[in-house]
Amino acid sequence: MSREDSSLFVQSLATGLAVLDAFDAEHASMNLPEIAQTVGISRSAAQRFAYTLEALGLLKKDAQSKRFSLSPKALNVGYRYLQSNLLLERANPYLLDLNRVTGETVNLAEPDGLNMVYIGRFPSPQRSIVHMPVGRQLPIYCTSAGRAYLSGLEDERVLEILEASERPRLTPNTVTDIDALLAMIAAARESGFAYSIEEFYLGDLALAVPLFDVRGRPVAALNISVSTAFWSLEKALAELVPQLLHTANLISTKRPNQKLMEPFHIGYGMAR
Structure with a gap:
């Protein structure tokens, strides 16, 4: 029996969240018929959910166009996740330090289904390949963070995840063959x-390295992103991988000291 078939499953709550999830870059604003079509519900249901979400402050409605869009309050859930994430709180000072030492973009990513979600990010002050805000999801199969995370899993689980992934060829260099990916992992x-x-x-x-919990299970990946215009693979492996491994070890074994915590205006001991 699936979780959705359980008597504990609240379908109305799930539908309300689905309405929120329907808003994205391609659907920045929608009217009721568009909400109904996107979510797969009736127009009357769309009206009830949109009204409720607006009343809660999660959606806002344009008085003239009658179109709905997400409100700033919709960020609250994600922000609270970042505030309460113990791994991120512990890792952030070390991520910032690695960013300052290398001058390159440093990220912390966690798995979510077939993707890696970037929950911590310190962009390069000198150059950045693309804009990638915290919360962005990237495919697990073709990213260094995804492969680092997968390397900590058993082969059977890795194969299951890869087979479930659609694995599109996103660039001419994207590796999509399962055997090749298994070899890389x-x-x-x-x-x-x-x-x-x-x-x-x-x-x-x-480049990325996995982070493990106290039971030895992979829980996240530490990643550094550089430009191929300035870095060769050989140079990156020689100079950056040792720093990644050292930073990952610090995150896993040592609480950040007060000096490292200063930029975050929070005392680690006081917070926990």
Whole structure:
């Protein structure tokens, strides 16, 4: 029996969340018929859910066009997740330090289904390949963070995830063949790091290492992204991978000191 078939499952809550999820870059604003069509509900149901979400402050309605869009309050859930994430709080000072030392973009990503969600990000002050805000999801199969995370799983689970992924060829360099991906993940498991070269964004060279919980299970990946205009793979492996591994070890074994915490205006001991 699926979780949706359980007597504990609240369908109305699920539908309300689906209405919120329907708003994205392609559907920045919608009227009631568009909401109904996108979510797959009746127009009357769309009206009730939109009204309720507007009353709660999660949606806003344009008085003239009658179109709905997300309100700033919709950020609250995601913001509270970032505030309450113990791994992110512990990692942030080290991410910032690595960003300052290398001058390159540093990220922390967690798995969510077939994607990696970037929950921590410190962009390069000198250059950035693309704009990628916190909360952005990238495919697990073709990203260094995804491969680093997968390298900590058993082969059967890795194969299951790869087979469930659609694996589109996003650039001419994207690796989509399952056998080739399994070989790359096996190599990452052996070496302790993963990489991808222009597989999601052209001009992007990304390297990542996994982070594990106290039981030895992978929970996230530490990633650094550089431009292929300034970095070769050989140079990145020699100079950046040791720093990634060192930072990952610090995150796993040592609480950040007060000096590292200063930019965040929070005392680690006081917060927990």
